[in-house]
Amino acid sequence: MTIWFRTHYEGEDLWLYFEADDEGWATRHVEVRGKDSRPVTAASLEEVLHLRDHADLAAMGRYERHYGVLAEAALDGWQDQPQAAEISAEEFESLWVEARRILGASG
Template identity: 80%
Template sequence: MTTWFRTYYEDEGLWLYFEAADEGWATRQVEVRRQDSRPVTAASLEEVLHLRDHADLAAMGRYERQYDILAEGPMEGWQDQPEAAEISAEEFERLWTEARRVLGDSA
């Protein structure tokens, strides 16, 4: 079952929003700066895997500069992180759409 949740990374002042698959791995991730609500990350596992399998290192580098990188590994223990909460699929989609709009959807 897919889950959507948020946590807060105090050291960087970032809200982290995740869509996680059944296995607990992030499939999409959005990060938003708390100070100005500006998205800084909007990465997708599907896109990263496609680039890995069908593009070169330069294309992967362009993707990472535009959308940043996706968290690796299972998202275990997220419930114990600061300000952690489940969010709705609709809220995640709204954040995803806005982050992609701001960061530019040209990967």
């Protein structure tokens, strides 16, 4: 079952938003800076796997510079993180679309 949630990384003042699969791995990941609400990451597992299987390291590097790096560990224990909360699929999708629009325009 897919779950959507957010946490806050206080050290960097980043809001982290995740769409996670039933095994607790990120399928999509958005990071937003707290001070100006600017997205800095909007990465997708599907896209990363496609690049891994069909492109070269240079293409993966371009993707990561443009959209950031997808969380690469199971997201167990997210409930114990600062300001953690489940969010709706609609809220995540809205954040995703906006982050991709902004990051897409900056690349």
